[in-house]
Amino acid sequence: MPVVIARRRLAAVVTGLTVALVPPSVALTAAAGTPASGPPLPRAAAPALVAAAPLTVSQAIGSQDGQSATVRGYVVGQPTGTSTVVRSGFPNDYALAIADSASETSTSRMLYVQVPSAFRSSWGLQSNPSLMGRQLDVTGALSAYFSHPGMTSTTAFAFSGSSTSTSPTSTTSPTSATSTTAPAPTGTTSPYDSTYYASAIGKTGSALHTELHRIISSGATTLTYDQVWTALKDTDQDPNNPNDVIEVYSGRSIAKSDNGGGVDQWNREHVWAKSHGDFGTVNGPGTDVHHLRPEDVTVNSTRGNLDFDNGGSAVAQCTGCRSDGDSFEPRDAVKGDVARMIFYMAVRWDGGDGFADLEPDNLVGNGTAPYIGRISVLKAWNLQDPPDAFEKRRNQVIYDTWQHNRNPFIDHPEWVTAIYGS
Numbered sequence: 001m002p003v004v005i006a007r008r009r010l011a012a013v014v015t016g017l018t019v020a021l022v023p024p025s026v027a028l029t030a031a032a033g034t035p036a037s038g039p040p041l042p043r044a045a046a047p048a049l050v051a052a053a054p055l056t057v058s059q060a061i062g063s064q065d066g067q068s069a070t071v072r073g074y075v076v077g078q079p080t081g082t083s084t085v086v087r088s089g090f091p092n093d094y095a096l097a098i099a100d101s102a103s104e105t106s107t108s109r110m111l112y113v114q115v116p117s118a119f120r121s122s123w124g125l126q127s128n129p130s131l132m133g134r135q136l137d138v139t140g141a142l143s144a145y146f147s148h149p150g151m152t153s154t155t156a157f158a159f160s161g162s163s164t165s166t167s168p169t170s171t172t173s174p175t176s177a178t179s180t181t182a183p184a185p186t187g188t189t190s191p192y193d194s195t196y197y198a199s200a201i202g203k204t205g206s207a208l209h210t211e212l213h214r215i216i217s218s219g220a221t222t223l224t225y226d227q228v229w230t231a232l233k234d235t236d237q238d239p240n241n242p243n244d245v246i247e248v249y250s251g252r253s254i255a256k257s258d259n260g261g262g263v264d265q266w267n268r269e270h271v272w273a274k275s276h277g278d279f280g281t282v283n284g285p286g287t288d289v290h291h292l293r294p295e296d297v298t299v300n301s302t303r304g305n306l307d308f309d310n311g312g313s314a315v316a317q318c319t320g321c322r323s324d325g326d327s328f329e330p331r332d333a334v335k336g337d338v339a340r341m342i343f344y345m346a347v348r349w350d351g352g353d354g355f356a357d358l359e360p361d362n363l364v365g366n367g368t369a370p371y372i373g374r375i376s377v378l379k380a381w382n383l384q385d386p387p388d389a390f391e392k393r394r395n396q397v398i399y400d401t402w403q404h405n406r407n408p409f410i411d412h413p414e415w416v417t418a419i420y421g422s
């Protein structure tokens with residue numbers, strides 16, 4: 001499987017499609033935030049698409065004229081209704097949703113693709129759930145499906161970059177275009193893939209975990225708990241007010257200077273609760289700003305050391321948050337942020353350094369065990385809330401200025417699945 005990924009990336013570079021694989025948001029982040037001393041950016045700065053390039057999903061959505069076209073996009077789920085796309089538990093093999101980003105969650109940026117009966121055993125999601133995240137080229141008529149921008153009477157399916165594809169006029173089985181090995185997730189690219197992450201690219205499972213642990217631990221600076229105050233005023237600055245920080249769960253903007261232990265002040269929230277592994281606030285996991293965030297003192301106290309899960313009753317001073325006796329649910333806008341902080345901590349802290357080996361599990365009520373749950377919910381949150389500009393800037397600032405290490409799951413959210421499964 002690693003070899004397949006490496007070849008696919010190489011093929012993309014050779015054919016000049018590297019730029020097309022970089023999501024615009026990633027490119028913008030790199031342009032705005034890469035330090036002069038940092039790793040070089042990819043050289044390809046201008047798109048060099050060949051004339052016969054397939055349409056993007058965005059273009060296909062804007063060209064619902066019934067004409068036949070080939071469209072390239074990532075499989076992001078199965079449409080089951082006009083505004084419903086499921087990502088697991090696929091009911092049948094009848095349809096795919098594709099998008100320009102593998103982490104797309106908005107159905108308005110998806111194209112619904114009909115899978116005719118002859119193609120269902122090879123290209124339907126119930127029979128082939130590992131198609132999720134794969135980039136495909138599909139050919140058919142650009143017309144509504146499920147009362148939504150779509151493709152009907154689809155005549156060809158192929159993995160993007162595949163040397164063989166099913167001809168629109170072919171009557172042979174589409175399996176001839178399919179690799180016999182299990183499809184590997186493709187996902188996003190990062191400006192750091194050829195430098196910081198080079199030795200991790202192509203790995204999966206425990207090998208990826210081990211290599212990312214090595215990468216993000218090597219040369220990382222460990223802050224003191226007092227330095228964390230200063231770091232958070234930088235990493236979590238309100239983009240609309242340089243005098244404020246944004247509280248992670250409540251979303252409130254509050255003066256940087258209003259920090260401390262008083263009611264309605266902000267303090268240092270450990271997203272990986274420090275009792276889960278009992279690491280306290282000595283230099284180490286307890287001072288790792290990748291999971292430390294400003295939060296209102298009262299809300300921080302309500303969260304306490306609860307595991308993360310959906311459900312419960314509303315939390316005072318924290319719109320969209322819920323809590324019950326054994327778990328806490330943050331507002332939707334930071335659900336993915338929380339998940340990626342937890343997965344970062346699990347990979348960064350692996351024992352052997354005087355601290356516990358932190359890992360997520362599928363429980364709540366973990367108490368003081370070095371575990372945080374519920375992993376099935378955290379995985380869903382990672383998909384539901386992809387990395388946004390605030391989270392990406394934060395990762396860059398920590399890398400540039402404070403700890404000189406990155407959260408790999410912000411750069412590559414699909415690595416959550418690559419390590420912990422779907």
Ligand SMILES: [Ca+2]
Pocket residue numbers: 332333334335336337385386387388391
């Ligand atoms: Ca978010």
Ligand SMILES: [Ca+2]
Pocket residue numbers: 345346347348349350351357358359
């Ligand atoms: Ca660990």
